[in-house]
Amino acid sequence: MLSSTGLGPLGSTFNRRRSATNNNDPPSSSAGPASHNNGSGMINVSDKGRSKSLLRERDAKITALEKEVLSLRNQISNLSTAEPAITYGSGNKKKNLTPYGNTVRVSTSKCSAKRRQLLAERARMGRNASIATQKALNDLPDDQMTNGGFSSQQALIDRIQDMFRSPHEHVAYLKSEQFAKDMLKLNKKVRAVLEDEPRCVFLQSPAYVFGDIHGNLEDLHFFSDNVWNLGMSLTAGNFVFLGDYVDRGMSCLEVVSYLLAMKLMLPHKVFLLRGNHETRDVNGWEEHYGARSYIAQCRERFGEEIGYKIWESTNATFDRLPLAAVVDQDIFCVHGGIPRPISDSSVEGGRIKDILNVSKVAGINPPYEHEDDNYQQVASDCIWSDPASEEQEQYSVDRRTGY
Known part of the structure; x- marks a missing residue:
């Protein structure tokens, strides 16, 4: 239980965000208080609403970190090869199994939480693939992209x-x-x-x-x-x-x-x-x-x-x-x-x-x-x-x- 009068303007804003989350609405700085006031200046904030708010905040941080990691991985990939840049034209057929660079993409997990996660496509290997083989594949030069088509x-x-x-x-x-x-x-x-x-x-x-x-x-x-x-x-x-x-x-x-x-x-x-x-x-x-x-x-x-x-x-x-x-x-x-x-x-x-x-x-x-x-x-x-x-x-x- 939190008192808005005791916390002043900061407490009012904090409770307003909590109440918005509790009603499953996105937080808005312009929205008025949406939680129930019992007349004594006390506002009820449910544990469920607080958890959802924390999850949203953490998911936002995770998303930002994922983008940063993705950017860094791609920069490292670009610096680690001297191969001429190539591109995949839209009219080309799907390529068969060939060694590519560390292509990283963001995906959503299949569990109920639907968490966002990074997937390294290059890690996909044969069923009997060994650690040594995976390392050898990872050491292969990456294929870069350009407007000129395939190298x-x-x-x-x-x-x-x-x-x-x-x-x-x-x-x-x-x-x-x-x-x-x-x-x-x-x-x-x-x-x-x-x-x-x-x-x-x-x-x-x-x-x-x-x-x-x-x-x-x-x-x-x-x-x-x-x-x-x-x-x-x-x-x-x-x-x-x-x-x-x-x-x-x-x-x-x-x-x-x-x-x-x-x-x-x-x-x-x-x-x-x-x-x-x-x-x-x-x-x-x-x-x-x-x-x-x-x-x-x-x-x-x-x-x-x-x-x-x-x-x-x-x-x-x-x-x-x-x-x-x-x-x-x-x-x-x-x-x-x-x-x-x-x-x-x-x-x-x-x-x-x-x-x-x-x-x-x-x-x-x-x-x-x-x-x-x-x-x-x-x-x-x-x-x-x-x-x-x-x-x-x-x-x-x-x-x-x-x-």
Whole structure:
């Protein structure tokens, strides 16, 4: 019970706001007293009305804080990326699962209180997503907005992903000048990414490891449907491909473009190792593989001049692929086999150090002039070595080194 006469003008205003709340009307400084006066100067203010008033005041503060947090999060997001700004045009279709920045929006909870809350869209992940995967996703650069439409890089990735999902609907694109330009641009961008990777990459489990693809788009579709059906970005773990992406199959360009696009989109989640078919001597061996060779498919698709340019551009990317990967400091992944030692084999990690010392750009077969003969041997062993037969082990293996 409060006395308006004892509190003076302040008490009168306080009681007026309370009474307005008690009658479920919004408070107004111009409204007169709405609560009941018992004639003795005392005004009854119910607990229910007071609670509602406090809730409204606190909700107003929460809303203001939410807006401030949202503004700060967006400022941090804008400062943390150097990617060119993009926008989502109103006429574009709904995009499929791709890595975005920390997009924060205000939503209303589904409980009876209808509280406002902040939701981070980027936190949505696969059912089996790990903390490490979520951290990797959060470290991805944000897509910013501008009046210019999609950034050229994101638009390129979108075209490749659309093609991969339904290649039969994109036959015209696969034979177009746009696809040729996309291949050249994709190779250039991925080369810059690969030059920052060591010759032997180190990663953590969980990891999916895939063998030879050899231009077989159906195999990639099977893996996509059964391993990363939510999209690679929302699937827990890393993806390691062991090489031999081209030749033999008739979809070499489609396979290469998709894998390179995934590498560009998820550089710290997708790892492409080099196989023996990622060399000019092999994927340019048209006399042996005929129409199934990579160079023949480039020429057939784009003509002699442009086809050769795309073939050479892709091989320049292959020259920069890592040769091996180590998972959890325990599992060694390589296309061929363990290389012969060129340094003291008793030194711990000697074989890994040999791989790490291979030139950043290695032609291997044929080699560049700058390639050291010993390290060319290391690289060649990584992509060419096969298990020895029992007869070879008896007569051709050095018992001191095991090679």
